[in-house]
Amino acid sequence: MVDIATRVWNHKWKIDPIVRSLIDTDFYKLLMCQSVFRNHPDTQVTFSLINRTKSIRLADLVDEGELREQLDHIRSLRLTRGESTWLRGNTFYGKRQMFTPAFMTWFENLQLPPYHLEKIDGQYELTFEGSWPEVMLWEIPALAVIMELRSRAVLKTLGRFELQVLYARAMTKLWEKVEDLRHIPDLRLADFGTRRRHSYLWQDWCVQAMMEGLGNNFTGTSNCRIAMQREIEAIGTNAHELPMVYAALADSDAALRQAPYAVLADWQEEHDGNLRIILPDTFGTKGFLDRAPDWLAGWTGIRVDSGDPAAGAETAIAWWQSRGEDPRQKLVIFSDGLDVAKISELHQQFAGRVRVSFGWGTMLTNDFKGLVAGDALAPFSLVCKAVAANGRPTVKLSDNPNKAMGPADEIARYKRVFGVGEQERVEVVV
Amino acid sequence: MVDIATRVWNHKWKIDPIVRSLIDTDFYKLLMCQSVFRNHPDTQVTFSLINRTKSIRLADLVDEGELREQLDHIRSLRLTRGESTWLRGNTFYGKRQMFTPAFMTWFENLQLPPYHLEKIDGQYELTFEGSWPEVMLWEIPALAVIMELRSRAVLKTLGRFELQVLYARAMTKLWEKVEDLRHIPDLRLADFGTRRRHSYLWQDWCVQAMMEGLGNNFTGTSNCRIAMQREIEAIGTNAHELPMVYAALADSDAALRQAPYAVLADWQEEHDGNLRIILPDTFGTKGFLDRAPDWLAGWTGIRVDSGDPAAGAETAIAWWQSRGEDPRQKLVIFSDGLDVAKISELHQQFAGRVRVSFGWGTMLTNDFKGLVAGDALAPFSLVCKAVAANGRPTVKLSDNPNKAMGPADEIARYKRVFGVGEQERVEVVV
Numbered sequence: 001m002v003d004i005a006t007r008v009w010n011h012k013w014k015i016d017p018i019v020r021s022l023i024d025t026d027f028y029k030l031l032m033c034q035s036v037f038r039n040h041p042d043t044q045v046t047f048s049l050i051n052r053t054k055s056i057r058l059a060d061l062v063d064e065g066e067l068r069e070q071l072d073h074i075r076s077l078r079l080t081r082g083e084s085t086w087l088r089g090n091t092f093y094g095k096r097q098m099f100t101p102a103f104m105t106w107f108e109n110l111q112l113p114p115y116h117l118e119k120i121d122g123q124y125e126l127t128f129e130g131s132w133p134e135v136m137l138w139e140i141p142a143l144a145v146i147m148e149l150r151s152r153a154v155l156k157t158l159g160r161f162e163l164q165v166l167y168a169r170a171m172t173k174l175w176e177k178v179e180d181l182r183h184i185p186d187l188r189l190a191d192f193g194t195r196r197r198h199s200y201l202w203q204d205w206c207v208q209a210m211m212e213g214l215g216n217n218f219t220g221t222s223n224c225r226i227a228m229q230r231e232i233e234a235i236g237t238n239a240h241e242l243p244m245v246y247a248a249l250a251d252s253d254a255a256l257r258q259a260p261y262a263v264l265a266d267w268q269e270e271h272d273g274n275l276r277i278i279l280p281d282t283f284g285t286k287g288f289l290d291r292a293p294d295w296l297a298g299w300t301g302i303r304v305d306s307g308d309p310a311a312g313a314e315t316a317i318a319w320w321q322s323r324g325e326d327p328r329q330k331l332v333i334f335s336d337g338l339d340v341a342k343i344s345e346l347h348q349q350f351a352g353r354v355r356v357s358f359g360w361g362t363m364l365t366n367d368f369k370g371l372v373a374g375d376a377l378a379p380f381s382l383v384c385k386a387v388a389a390n391g392r393p394t395v396k397l398s399d400n401p402n403k404a405m406g407p408a409d410e411i412a413r414y415k416r417v418f419g420v421g422e423q424e425r426v427e428v429v430v
Numbered sequence: 431m432v433d434i435a436t437r438v439w440n441h442k443w444k445i446d447p448i449v450r451s452l453i454d455t456d457f458y459k460l461l462m463c464q465s466v467f468r469n470h471p472d473t474q475v476t477f478s479l480i481n482r483t484k485s486i487r488l489a490d491l492v493d494e495g496e497l498r499e500q501l502d503h504i505r506s507l508r509l510t511r512g513e514s515t516w517l518r519g520n521t522f523y524g525k526r527q528m529f530t531p532a533f534m535t536w537f538e539n540l541q542l543p544p545y546h547l548e549k550i551d552g553q554y555e556l557t558f559e560g561s562w563p564e565v566m567l568w569e570i571p572a573l574a575v576i577m578e579l580r581s582r583a584v585l586k587t588l589g590r591f592e593l594q595v596l597y598a599r600a601m602t603k604l605w606e607k608v609e610d611l612r613h614i615p616d617l618r619l620a621d622f623g624t625r626r627r628h629s630y631l632w633q634d635w636c637v638q639a640m641m642e643g644l645g646n647n648f649t650g651t652s653n654c655r656i657a658m659q660r661e662i663e664a665i666g667t668n669a670h671e672l673p674m675v676y677a678a679l680a681d682s683d684a685a686l687r688q689a690p691y692a693v694l695a696d697w698q699e700e701h702d703g704n705l706r707i708i709l710p711d712t713f714g715t716k717g718f719l720d721r722a723p724d725w726l727a728g729w730t731g732i733r734v735d736s737g738d739p740a741a742g743a744e745t746a747i748a749w750w751q752s753r754g755e756d757p758r759q760k761l762v763i764f765s766d767g768l769d770v771a772k773i774s775e776l777h778q779q780f781a782g783r784v785r786v787s788f789g790w791g792t793m794l795t796n797d798f799k800g801l802v803a804g805d806a807l808a809p810f811s812l813v814c815k816a817v818a819a820n821g822r823p824t825v826k827l828s829d830n831p832n833k834a835m836g837p838a839d840e841i842a843r844y845k846r847v848f849g850v851g852e853q854e855r856v857e858v859v860v
Contacts, residue, residue, distance in 0.1 A: 003433035161642040165605040171598035175591070212591040 015069045018148045018200060022110070023083050023224035025140040026194050027092070028236030030224065031275070034103045035242070037133040039266050045135050045245060046388040049126040049142055050405075052428055053380035057122035062149040064119065070145045071115050071126075074138075079108050086228045093275050112138055132389070136241060139384040143195040146382060147366065151198050154376045169371050170198075174206055174364075177340045178213035184347050188357040189214065190235040191221035192335055193365030196382065203365045207232070210364075222359070235359070237277040237303065238267060241386045244282060244396055248389040253417050260288060264296060276300045277333060281399045284420035285312060289319040297323035301331025301355070307399025307426060309334050309342070313350055327354045335359035337428075339367075381428050400426045445499045448578045448630060452540070453513050453654035455570040456624050457522070458666030460654065461705070464533045465672070467563040469696050475565050475675060476818040479556040479572055480835075482858055483810035487552035492579040494549065500575045501545050501556075504568075509538050516658045523705050542568055562819070566671060569814040573625040576812060577796065581628050584806045599801050600628075604636060604794075607770045608643035614777050618787040619644065620665040621651035622765055623795030626812065633795045634659070640794075652789070665789070667707040667733065668697060671816045674712060674826055678819040683847050690718060694726060706730045707763060711829045714850040715742060719749040727753035731761025731785070737829025737856060739764050739772070743780055757784045765789035769797075811858050830856045 023030070036043070051058055079087075084104060092098040099107075113130040115138070124146070128138040155163060181187060191210065197203040207226050210218040220233030227234035243260040250256040260282060268276065276299040280288045285307065297320060304312035313334075317327045332354045334346055343358050350356045368377035385405060386394050395406030395414045401423045404411060414420070453460070466473070481488055509517075514534060522528040529537075543560035545568070554576070558568040585593060611617060621640065627633040637656050640648040650663030657664035673690040680686040690712060698706065706729040710718045715737070727750060734742035743764070747757045762784045764776055773788050780786045798807035815835060816824050825836030825844045831853045834841060844850075 001433070001436050001439070003431070003436065006431050006433065009431070159642050161605070161639045165601055165639075168598035168601035168605070171595050172602050175595040175598070209591045209595070212589050 015066075015073060017073050018070050018145050019074050019077070019141040020200065021083060021225045022077050022079050022107075022112075022137070023087070023228065024144070024194075024200065024226075025137065025224060026192075026222040026236050027224050027227070027234035028222065028238055029137060029140055030087070030099070030107075031236065031271075032238055032242060033107075033133050033136055034099055035238075035266060035270060036136065037103050037106060038100075038270075040132055040245070040249075043132040043245065043249065044130065044390055045132045045386050047128045047135050047138055047142075047384055048387045049124065049146065049382070049384045051123055051380070051382050053382070054123075056150075056380045058146065058150065059119040059122050059124050061153045062124070062146065063153075064117070064124075066149055067124065067145065068117065070149065071117070071142070074141050074145070075112050075114070077112075079110065083225075083228065084108055087224075090228075090234075092234055093271075093273060095273075106133075110134065110137070112141075115142075126384075127387075132245065136386070139241075140195050142384050143382055144197060144200070147196050148199045151368075151377060154372060158372070166368075166371055170202070170368055171205070171209075173367060173371075174209055175213065177364075177367075178209060180340045181214060181217075181343065184217075184344055186351065187214070187217040187343075187347065188219050188355075189217060189343070190219045190233075190357070190359050191223065191226075191364055192235075192359035192361040194221075194223045195384075196362040196379065197365035198368060198377070204229075206365050219357070237271075237275050238263075238279060240279065240282045240305075240396055240398075242267075243279075244394040245386050245389040247283070247414070248386075248392045248394045253413075256414070256417050257291070261293060261296070264299075268295070268299075274300055274331065277331065278302045279305060280316075281306045281312070283395075283397045283414055283418040284423070285315055285399050287419045289315065292319075294323060297325050301333060301357075303333040303335055303359075305336045305398075306403050308424070309336060309346055310349055312399065313346070313354065317354060328352070329355070331355045331357055333357045333359055335361065339363040397423075399423060400428070402426060402428045445496075445503060447503050448500050448575050449504050449507070449571040450630065451513060451655045452507050452509050452537075452542075452567070453517070453658065454574070454624075454630065454656075455567065455654060456622075456652040456666050457654050457657070457664040458652065458668055459567060459570055460517070460529070460537075461666065461701075462668055462672060463537075463563050463566055464529055465668075465696060465700060466566065467533050467536060468530075468700075470562055470675070470679075473562040473675065473679065474560065474820055475562045475816050477558045477565050477568055477572075477814055478817045479554065479576065479812070479814045481553055481810070481812050483812070484553070486580075486810045488576065488580065489549040489552050489554050491583045492554070492576065493583075494547070494554075496579055497554065497575065498547065500579065501547070501572070504571050504575070505542050505544070507542075509540065513655075513658065514538055517654075520658075520664075522664055523703060525703075536563075540564065540567070542571075545572075556814075557817075562675065566816070569671075570625050572814050573812055574627060574630070577626055578629045581798075581807060584802060588802070596798075596801055597632075600632070600798055601635070601639075603797060603801075604639055605643065607794075607797075608639060610770045611644060611647075611773065614647075614774060616781065617644070617647040617773075617777065618649050618785075619647060619773070620649045620663075620787070620789050621653065621656075621794055622665075622789035622791040624651075624653045625814075626792040626809065627795035628798060628807070636795050637662070649787070667701075667705050668693075668709060670709065670712045670735075670826055670828075672697075673709075674824040675816050675819040677713070677844070678816075678822045678824045683843075686844070686847050687721070691723060691726070694729075698725070698729075704730055704761065707761065708732045709735060710746075711736045711742070711827075713825075713827045713844055713848040714853070715745055715829050717849045719745065722749075724753060727755050731763060731787075733763040733765055733789075735766045735828075736833050737854070739766060739776055740779055742829065743776070743784065747784060758782070759785070761785045761787055763787045763789055765791065769793040827853075829853060830858065832856060832858045 113134050116127045118125045128135045207221050220235040221227050222236045224234050242263040246263050247259040250259045302316045313332050320327045338360050362379050366379050393407050395410045543564050546557045548555045558565045637651050650665040651657050652666045654664050672693040676693050677689040680689045732746045743762050750757045768790050792809050823837050825840045
């Protein structure tokens with residue numbers, strides 16, 4: 001039986017919105033946003049979209065009109081009453097009232113600031129300027145929109161059954177991963193795949209498949225909207241933008257050297273337990289840990305997000321031992337370039353030595369590799385980063401020079417200040 | 431948006447019916463039924479369900495109450511006005527008014543006769559008795575009900591996402607077959623998979639996938655209901671039950687030897703063109719062809735339904751040549767134990783030498799092999815056959831002794847009468 005009302009309603013869609021909610025974003029964005037709202041509400045930042053996979057000419061693939069419609073739609077979104085209720089009433093990481101009344105009032109009145117869009121050399125130059133707490137919330141929806149418009153552009157050419165079989169294949173592929181992951185005892189794994197997902201509906205499907213397939217070993221999703229709808233944990237802590245912007249704001253080399261610790265000192269005032277996770281690689285992990293104050297060694301864990309992940313975990317273990325901490329009590333979260341084989345290998349290598357956890361991104365929510373002709377849905381590397389703060393450029397070194405960002409002279413200065421020497425280049429796939 | 435009316439309607443289902451229509455049956459059943467209605471309306475027959483795969487204990491798997499509900503539901507079905515209109519108004523095999531007004535009037539008033547159901551040794555003994563034109567229409571729905579109840583019994587244990595992934599895998603598997611079949615130029619292939627389908631909805635999906643994937647190389651479906659709904663050709667000619675019952679009715683060995691030709695003489699009065707297809711293997715292909723009257727060599731083609739299919743086709747080609755016919759004008763329809771590799775191989779071997787066509791059954795509409803634990807959905811060999819006519823047992827020899835049926839003494843008599851010696855045994859999978 002056709003539901004005529006639904007069908008007629010569908011006729012009326014101007015667009016099929018990709019981002020349907022202001023909390024269709026990563027949980028750590030909201031945590032960081034609250035921190036920024038408290039500590040740096042007036043800092044002016046520029047965020048910029050960067051496609052690291054130049055071979056994919058997004059401006060040829062994705063229609064500019066469609067892109068503008070989707071971005072305009074995001075600017076029309078407001079936090080809904082139910083979303084606000086969930087943020088105010090829910091328990092996050094075991095804590096009630098994670099978000100302060102002042103932050104919630106601000107968020108309830110938030111409209112995302114304007115965007116600037118240009119086509120340059122087959123790519124979109126998409127930038128956002130304004131106050132840090134507002135602009136930073138563009139990152140995830142901007143990425144999700146571009147990723148999904150690219151998916152839609154490729155899928156437009158397929159027939160109805162080809163489409164159904166494509167999703168059948170993708171489901172089969174994901175379920176085989178679930179079945180492999182079931183064999184890992186005491187696995188702790190969360191969805192970190194919002195930003196580079198194939199689509200919203202697909203991410204939601206993947207999360208539900210993980211819920212059924214992995215049970216309690218699936219610890220939650222970084223996506224707030226999906227966490228709310230599926231009644232599971234929202235997962236995430238903090239990201240590179242905090243040390244990058246703090247560093248850009250530093251007035252001297254000495255202040256620059258202290259900037260990453262200043263971030264975590266602010267964080268420590270607000271959070272404890274499993275939210276005290278160090279992200280050490282922004283300007284090189286080794287120097288960061290060597291110079292770290294002792295109070296940081298007392299934190300719960302470390303997130304390994306670039307470089308060779310096993311080497312990163314070993315570095316952390318050695319550091320904890322050197323500070324008299326028991327690594328077996330510490331949490332290591334792997335979140336870079338993961339797929340089943342790597343998850344399994346890292347788990348085997350570190351389970352028992354530390355508490356191991358995984359934040360699984362692109363290969364969870366966007367593994368359509370090999371599923372269409374010309375591999376036109378293969379994942380690619382798209383980021384949206386803070387590139388300037390109060391008019392000064394930001395820098396990221398990471399533990400992989402292929403992930404470094406910023407002007408060459410500033411990169412050189414940062415390398416000198418943070419004592420970063422030669423680094424191993426690792427290919428960035430996603 | 432939930433369509434409340436649909437949801438409430440769904441609550442009210444007493445059963446989820448497997449057979450929804452009297453024309454959810456094979457087209458050749460209706461052609462044969464009309465022939466029987468004209469030539470043998472008062473012959474009393476018994477049809478019986480036979481599970482040739484004894485290792486599958488159907489009575490343990492399938493609930494008797496559910497089975498009775500489904501069979502009772504079929505007895506409640508009547509030809510609908512739209513179905514009658516389609517049968518009366520449609521073109522079949524290029525011919526209008528394939529079904530006579532007398533037959534249609536009879537069919538419009540038909541209720542299927544009662545069934546007899548018993549559990550014996552882990553199997554269901556399901557028999558139907560009555561006049562031939564009525565009883566014969568039980569065959570396909572009875573098989574489809576048992577096949578689908580078996581599928582449902584296995585699927586009851588699966589979770590929601592496991593179910594979705596199961597169908598995703600089955601779709602992927604079928605689509606890979608479609609993609610392989612696309613490489614065969616001038617393929618002529620029809621769906622013959624009603625009787626052993628996984629389910630009605632799955633058969634309907636398979637047909638639609640073939641329509642999109644193979645275009646005109648997909649020639650149609652044996653299922654009248656699906657042919658009507660999808661507006662494609664209904665395909666099929668005649669089956670073993672005609673020679674089996676004609677033979678059982680024969681009063682002497684001489685009459686017995688002539689019985690298979692009497693069937694085709696009756697058929698020739700009613701049909702021409704692509705409906706003049708010989709099914710030669712009921713009592714052994716070789717003897718049948720050797721003794722065949724010359725007018726049979728003028729028929730359009732042969733259906734190869736048991737034994738080694740290549741050998742069967744070679745036998746037919748040699749026979750046509752011996753009768754002065756040009757095999758290149760003749761149609762060979764392969765319909766036994768087909769899957770993609772076999773279809774491809776037979777096509778390569780015979781294309782150009784004869785007109786080749788395929789009736790693809792179980793491995794099209796029920797290939798769930800390897801898709802659930804314990805391979806509990808693997809295809810198996812279920813048939814529903816005429817076992818007696820006017821109180822006398824029927825016999826089938828086939829070109830494969832593993833497909834032979836009937837009392838031992840009668841089989842011996844038939845072998846003597848039809849001059850059948852040693853035959854090669856071929857394993858019967860489906």
